[in-house]
Amino acid sequence: RPIGYAIVGLGSYATRQIMPNFAGCDHARLVALVSGTPEKLQRYGEQYNIPATHHYSYADYDRIRNNPDIDVVYVVLPNSMHAEYSIRAAQAGKHVMCEKPMAISVAECQAMIGASRKAGKLLMIGYRSRFEPYNRLAIDLARRGHVGPTRIITSEHGFPIKPNQWRLDRPLSGGGSLMDIGIYSLNATRYLSGEEPVSVSAIEATDRSDRRFRTVEDRISFLLRFPSGIEATCVSSYSSAHNAYRVVGTQGWIDMEPATPYEGHAMRIRKDGVVSPRVLPAPSKNQFAGQLDHLAECIMNGTTPIVPGEEGLADLRVIEAIYRSAAEGRTIAMTA
Ligand code: NAD
Incomplete structure (x- = not known):
């Protein structure tokens, strides 16, 4: 039978992007559905034909243990709740899909990995771009050296954030634009290079008189050095609209703009002075279905996801270094 998912947290991303793509x-x-709002359980239960026996509140969340139809728990809650709900799912004997950022600290990521390992269950992070055809093509081209060996990666991710939401409340978000949207730039530099950064430098620019940014950062720019000599320069922002990366090699560049949206990706390549107007990847299922099916296939085949908990941990290690670099005004060396 197909692998059964329970969704925890029926907010915007879960209901608009994930649930329709099953x-x-x-x-x-x-x-199955887990929500603190009975009206949502009723509404989405009817829409997706999920009986009341498979509806859970946060209070009776641990009862998922007794439901054999649930193989995977997909955590789509505010960032600071990811660790607790992922660990409780593992303890209930379930595989876990957890949204990005995996958690709000390295220590939480390690606890999540430990809990899933102890339960003998898989843990995967919702890095949907790894299942998106343009990004997959960009990874292949960059790592094959299509425009020569990669020397530079630039990436910018940001959007002007609306006030009054959990993303701007540090106890729930764990941080500002970097945790939420800048992580796409960071993750892209790692998947496009296939390397882990060896040093991190960052500066922050936040207008603390803007009421949105009382507890979290607006803009933070960071420079990453990779072992092969690749340098990545990235901008993360909650006050400007951009979503792009460019991989620059010795013979030209691969440009993705927008790079990591839900849809509407576009790629251009310049090689040896010639610009190809629009490059198209081979058609395949969309990134949301690709991500959901990937974990299902890993469970069925006994294989490890391409974006396991260790991938989320690797990003959080760099995120902590970025914040430390900006706070202390110095370059941080990453130790293995
Ligand atoms: P949202 O605010 O729309 O939904 C959050 C849900 O959590 C809501 O249903 C809310 O009721 C519930 N919730 C439970 N306890 C809460 C509490 N104490 N405070 C606030 N809400 C509480 O947020 P979202 O945009 O759906 O984001 C949820 C998660 O998904 C985040 O971790 C976010 O980073 C991630 N996300 C990922 C993507 C992606 O493209 N991969 C896109 C959007 C969001």
């Missing part, structure tokens, strides 16, 4: 899956299906 329809395009071959191996994953939506079987």
